[in-house]
Amino acid sequence: MVQQKSKELEAKLAPCQYAVGVASGSKKLIAAVRTFLSAGESDKQRVLLSLDAKNAFNSMSRQAILEGVDRLIPDLTQYFLQWYGEPAELWSHHEKGYTCKVLSQEGAQQGGSEGPA
Numbered sequence: 001m002v003q004q005k006s007k008e009l010e011a012k013l014a015p016c017q018y019a020v021g022v023a024s025g026s027k028k029l030i031a032a033v034r035t036f037l038s039a040g041e042s043d044k045q046r047v048l049l050s051l052d053a054k055n056a057f058n059s060m061s062r063q064a065i066l067e068g069v070d071r072l073i074p075d076l077t078q079y080f081l082q083w084y085g086e087p088a089e090l091w092s093h094h095e096k097g098y099t100c101k102v103l104s105q106e107g108a109q110q111g112g113s114e115g116p117a
Contacts, residue, residue, distance in 0.1 A: 001079045058107040
């Protein structure tokens with residue numbers, strides 16, 4: 001469903017990001033940064049701010065994501081709630097033979113189309 005809405009998502013998000021619905025987004029971002037840094041007069045100072053999305057998958061507020069989805073693409077609200085309306089159980093098997101369960105209550109699952117790229 002997200003793929004079906006990719007053009008609409010790109011139109012609404014493209015001025016602010018290079019991941020969702022943007023083909024070759026990383027390449028476009030690199031080209032934009034290079035253009036910014038090389039444009040203009042050589043005696044002018046330029047500042048480039050880089051933000052590290054540390055643990056981006058597990059630290060985003062699902063409520064904030066839901067509000068953004070509902071505001072920008074309301075057709076995807078129920079899709080989002082289907083996957084993130086309740087905490088997900090994540091299981092890990094330890095090499096010593098025991099299994100751990102962790103509840104994923106924030107952020108998006110890595111690899112999901114709704115998370116950071």
